[in-house]
Amino acid sequence: MKPILEVEGLSKDYVMGDMVVHALRDVSITIHEGEFLAIMGPSGSGKSTFMNLLGCLDRPTAGKFVLAGRNVAGLDDNQLAEIRNKYIGFVFQQFNLLPRTSALKNVELPLIYAGSRNRHAQAMAAIEKVGLAQRAHHKPNEMSGGQQQRVAIARAIVNDPMVIFADEPTGNLDSRTSEEIMALFQELNRQGKTIVLVTHEDDIAHHCKRSVRFRDGRVVFDEVIENPIDARDKLSQMPDLEAVEYVPSGARKKSVAADAPA
Amino acid sequence: MRPWDSFESALRAIVANKLRSFLTMLGVVIGVGSVIAMIGIGEGTKKKSIENLEIMGSNLLTVFPNWRRGGMSMGSDAGMTLRDSDVEMLKREVPLIKNITGTVRQGVMAKHGNKTHSTSVFGALPIVKDIRNLNKMLEGGWYTDEDEVFSAQKAVIGYQVWQELYDGNNAVGTNIRLKNQNFEVVGVVDFKGGSGMWNPDDQIYIPLSTAKTRLMGKTNLDMIQIQATHTDLMILTQGQVEDTLMKTRGSAMGEPLFRVMNQGEAIEQIETQTRLLSILLAGIASVSLLVGGIGIMNIMLVSVTERTREIGLRKAIGAKRGSILSQFLLESVVMCLVGGVLGIALGWTSVIAISKALQVPPEVHTPAIITAFGFSAMVGIFFGLYPAMRASRLQPMVALRSE
Numbered sequence: 001m002k003p004i005l006e007v008e009g010l011s012k013d014y015v016m017g018d019m020v021v022h023a024l025r026d027v028s029i030t031i032h033e034g035e036f037l038a039i040m041g042p043s044g045s046g047k048s049t050f051m052n053l054l055g056c057l058d059r060p061t062a063g064k065f066v067l068a069g070r071n072v073a074g075l076d077d078n079q080l081a082e083i084r085n086k087y088i089g090f091v092f093q094q095f096n097l098l099p100r101t102s103a104l105k106n107v108e109l110p111l112i113y114a115g116s117r118n119r120h121a122q123a124m125a126a127i128e129k130v131g132l133a134q135r136a137h138h139k140p141n142e143m144s145g146g147q148q149q150r151v152a153i154a155r156a157i158v159n160d161p162m163v164i165f166a167d168e169p170t171g172n173l174d175s176r177t178s179e180e181i182m183a184l185f186q187e188l189n190r191q192g193k194t195i196v197l198v199t200h201e202d203d204i205a206h207h208c209k210r211s212v213r214f215r216d217g218r219v220v221f222d223e224v225i226e227n228p229i230d231a232r233d234k235l236s237q238m239p240d241l242e243a244v245e246y247v248p249s250g251a252r253k254k255s256v257a258a259d260a261p262a
Numbered sequence: 263m264r265p266w267d268s269f270e271s272a273l274r275a276i277v278a279n280k281l282r283s284f285l286t287m288l289g290v291v292i293g294v295g296s297v298i299a300m301i302g303i304g305e306g307t308k309k310k311s312i313e314n315l316e317i318m319g320s321n322l323l324t325v326f327p328n329w330r331r332g333g334m335s336m337g338s339d340a341g342m343t344l345r346d347s348d349v350e351m352l353k354r355e356v357p358l359i360k361n362i363t364g365t366v367r368q369g370v371m372a373k374h375g376n377k378t379h380s381t382s383v384f385g386a387l388p389i390v391k392d393i394r395n396l397n398k399m400l401e402g403g404w405y406t407d408e409d410e411v412f413s414a415q416k417a418v419i420g421y422q423v424w425q426e427l428y429d430g431n432n433a434v435g436t437n438i439r440l441k442n443q444n445f446e447v448v449g450v451v452d453f454k455g456g457s458g459m460w461n462p463d464d465q466i467y468i469p470l471s472t473a474k475t476r477l478m479g480k481t482n483l484d485m486i487q488i489q490a491t492h493t494d495l496m497i498l499t500q501g502q503v504e505d506t507l508m509k510t511r512g513s514a515m516g517e518p519l520f521r522v523m524n525q526g527e528a529i530e531q532i533e534t535q536t537r538l539l540s541i542l543l544a545g546i547a548s549v550s551l552l553v554g555g556i557g558i559m560n561i562m563l564v565s566v567t568e569r570t571r572e573i574g575l576r577k578a579i580g581a582k583r584g585s586i587l588s589q590f591l592l593e594s595v596v597m598c599l600v601g602g603v604l605g606i607a608l609g610w611t612s613v614i615a616i617s618k619a620l621q622v623p624p625e626v627h628t629p630a631i632i633t634a635f636g637f638s639a640m641v642g643i644f645f646g647l648y649p650a651m652r653a654s655r656l657q658p659m660v661a662l663r664s665e
Contacts, residue, residue: 057578057659078582085580092662096575100278112267113580155579 004162004194005031005054010063012049023049025217026063031163031196036189038205038225039198041214048167050214051198055088055165056080068162085113089156093168095148097140103127103151104136110159126158127151130184146177153184163194170204176238182207183231207231268585272592275565276600286561287601289554290641294605294634295612296547298626302613304540305625311532315525317454317462321493322393323500324528325486325507326521343482344520348507352486355506358499360491363387364483366473372427372466373439379426383440384465385473386487391418393489396462400424402434402449405469413471417445421453422463440466441477496524548637554601555641562594562649573653574661587654594646595639602638606631 012024024046031037041047052058053065056072059080065073068087072080084090089110097106107123116122127136130150140148149169156164166185170178186207189195197208205211206229213221276283327344349364366385371378384390391397391404396418405416417438424433437444445468454462474480490499503522511520523531566573573586610626617624 052659055578057662058657078584081577081580081582084578090578092575094571096571096662098572098575101274109576110579112264112271113576113582113585115264159580 001032001034003030004033004068005029006064006066007054008064008066010050010053010065011061012046012053012058013061022217024053024060027217027219029212029219029222031194033194034189034192035194035196036185036207036209036228037196038208038211039196039214040200040202040205040211042200045214046217047198047214049217051165051167051196054196055090056084081113085110085159087162089159089161089164091149091152091156091164091166091169093171095140095145095152095172097148097151097155099140102137102139103132103143103154106140106151107154107158110155114159123154123158126154129157129188130154144177145173146180149173149177149181150184153181153188157188157193163196164188166195166197168199169197170199170201176235178204179231179235179238183235186231203229268588268592269596271589272596275589275593276597279565282561283597286557287597287604289557290551290598290601290638291554291605291608293547293551293554293641294602294638295608296550297544297634297637298606298609298630299612299616300543300547301540301630302609302624302626303616303620303622304536304543305627305630306613306617306622307539307620308533308536309625310622311536312529313455314461315528315532317395321490321496322525323488323490323496323503324523325488325503326523327482327484327519344484344486344511345482348510349483349486351510352488352503352506356499356502358491358495358502359488361389361393361489363390363393363487364470365390365485365487366470366478366480367484368473368478370440370466370477372423374427374436377427377429379423381420381423381426381464381466383473383477384467385470385478386467387470390467390487393487394462396451396454396467398452400450400452401432402447404467405448410469410471413475414469415443415445415472415476416448416469418449418451418467419447420451420461420463420465420467422461423466424450438466440468443476496526500524551637551641555598555645558594558597558642559645559649562590562646563652565593566590566649566653569653570656570661570664573656574658574664577656577658578662583654586656587650590650590653591643591646594649595642598638598642598646599635602635605638606634609634 007027007029010024010027011022014021014023027046027050039047039051049058053060056067056075057080060073063073064071067083072083075083097103098109104120104123104127107126108119111119111122124133124136127133130153132147132150132154135143135147140151143151149172153164153169156166164185169185170181173181182204185195185197189209195208197204199205206225208225209228210224211221212219325344325348344364346364349362352359353362363386367382369380369382372381373379386393387410388404388407400421402418404418405414408414409416417440419427419433419438427433427438428436433447433450436447438447439445445466451462451467468477488499488503490496492499500522504518507520507522508518512518576586576589613626614624
């Protein structure tokens with residue numbers, strides 16, 4: 001299998017006053033096409049810093065980082081923006097959808113910055129892939145948390161990126177909805193998408209094919225997961241709740257409040 | 263990112279916050295509106311004043327006593343005055359004068375029956391009808407030289423006075439009361455068109471001697487008005503009048519204590535004065551536009567702070583600095599332009615309304631509109647640039663973590 005992300009001796013230091021915090025120390029890792037990788041570790045272990053570096057949201061202090069055969073460590077802001085737009089899809093814990101904007105328009109956003117034509121059809125196709133075709137014209141505040149996260153996933157895949165980074169994507173969802181989201185990720189992975197998922201829940205990590213554990217800025221554990229959980233099996237064992245997709249407005253409040261930058 | 267997309271997202275943001283956007287725009291609306299209104303009213307006043315002067319005739323010279331630079335003083339301070347003897351001397355010594363009269367003027371309340379009208383009385387020799395081109399009569403005629411000699415209490419009234427006091431009825435042969443004295447109306451001058459202090463329609467003309475001795479108790483003249491023999495010899499005539507008057511009316515320092523003005527100079531004078539007025543008014547109005555611009559900057563800064571997460575997200579999914587910059591810049595520019603259009607409408611309506619009240623023609627100039635519109639776009643760019651730059655410089659990672 002083709003390596004798509006190659007990291008060698010990656011370090012990140014933060015200077016805070018007189019102190020230098022070594023958030024990441026000499027990390028080397030290779031991620032291949034079609035992998036489904038879980039990045040784990042307690043808070044402060046460096047997993048978020050690592051994720052930001054892989055996602056080209058930040059620059060390393062030292063080290064080499066090759067994405068799609070290109071060293072991105074030395075690129076400027078605008079070049080990084082272009083890389084993110086073309087090769088990377090993001091899914092966040094807080095969904096980060098634009099409020100007062102339909103699902104379809106939210107999904108179109110990366111295409112706008114790519115300057116592509118025929119955006120409507122591409123965005124619609126992505127929404128169909130996450131199973132929300134009938135809700136394409138709804139606004140985020142008219143959807144449940146699970147639906148909002150699906151819209152976010154549609155937005156992440158609409159540009160057909162090389163890799164999807166998901167930062168605690170189930171952190172704001174109940175267990176059944178989490179399972180549904182993991183089923184969606186697994187389905188995308190089966191279709192060939194490379195996915196890197198940051199989580200601190202072992203249960204969620206066990207849906208992946210490989211897990212990397214961080215501690216004090218270093219990789220302390222890197223293993224292949226034998227027999228990962230299939231979310232479809234788990235869902236079939238769960239009691240089939242009535243109207244799973246529908247969450248009354250009162251119960252939805254938390255996720256909406258978290259999403260809308262009021 | 264294509265231009266239309268930036269524009270669309272700017273519009274979306276403005277519409278999303280309707281009340282706030284409207285209140286922000288209001289500053290620009292009022293600013294642009296008042297600039298247009300002020301310039302419009304200034305221009306209208308100027309146009310009207312010039313029209314009034316032109317109605318009086320182009321071969322008219324007016325002599326004022328005690329001229330001071332920067333303004334007319336028709337009072338009689340420092341004892342420097344014009345007298346009947348000056349008129350006589352001018353008539354004798356300047357052959358280019360066709361007609362000449364001394365004049366006095368005073369504001370009065372005119373009464374007829376149970377109607378009253380506030381106007382002014384203009385005392386002048388009967389020949390004023392030629393000098394001021396007041397020959398066309400609606401009815402009756404002018405008082406005569408004989409009336410002048412006997413200080414007869416006769417009056418010729420302007421069109422507007424006739425309308426106000428007589429309501430379209432026959433005036434000749436009836437009496438009007440000025441300062442509790444009866445004057446017999448001998449004629450009504452036909453409509454001339456005009457307004458303000460010089461409005462020939464809003465005057466009552468009476469013999470000069472009557473005005474001085476019986477009505478006003480003045481011994482001096484307020485002005486001397488001269489009709490030149492030839493319009494193309496105006497400058498020469500004016501020079502001769504000045505030279506002649508210098509003999510008796512020069513100061514010890516050899517400076518003239520009077521001022522002779524021809525219509526061209528009067529027009530120039532009015533233009534200078536109204537230009538200054540217009541600049542002053544537009545300057546005051548510009549301050550409100552400036553305040554509007556600061557309002558826009560304020561709101562845009564708030565908006566950038568509020569939407570930090572959105573900016574972070576947009577950057578994460580591939581927005582470049584330029585895209586964020588243009589999105590926020592367009593937002594303030596669009597707000598200013600919409601405000602500008604509303605401001606033009608507001609200004610236009612105010613000009614029409616205020617002109618009606620001031621009885622000047624409404625003057626809305628295309629250059630004023632273009633300037634105001636361009637200015638509001640510049641306000642948008644100037645005051646939107648800093649917030650937009652702040653937005654574009656946010657680091658995506660930091661922005662996404664903000665609460």
